[in-house]
């Protein structure tokens with residue numbers, strides 16, 4: 116009986132470590148890009164306090180997902196208020212929108 120409990124404990128400890136590793140890894144899935152309406156309202160609400168959207172428009176189609184992640188982390192350091200969910204959504208939006216997309220460029 117004791118050994119069963121012990122191995123169950125080991126197992127759950129191992130699972131926790133694995134989950135933490137998945138949660139912390141930089142390559143965690145950002146998920147599908149949200150609809151254009153969601154992308155637009157996020158950018159309009161969160162990304163225009165410090166610079167025009169032209170800054171973002173100019174960068175469309177030039178960055179990988181990883182590069183967008185880094186850019187958005189930089190914006191957050193500058194003071195952009197984004198929840199983790201919003202951060203992932205913005206990255207998914209910007210890395211999937213084509214150059215010149217009306218979502219950001221209008």
Ligand code: HEC
Pocket residue numbers: 158161162163164165166170171174186187190193194195196205209
């Ligand atoms: C708190 C201020 C602030 C907010 C809000 C902000 N940014 Fe920025 N952003 C900056 C600063 C500072 C720079 C650097 C400006 C420069 O290079 O002249 C910058 C530059 C950029 C650039 C050009 C440099 C690059 O990394 O390609 C992009 C693209 C960009 N921001 C995207 C965004 C997006 C998308 C959002 C909304 C999620 C956002 N920004 C919100 C401060 C902000």
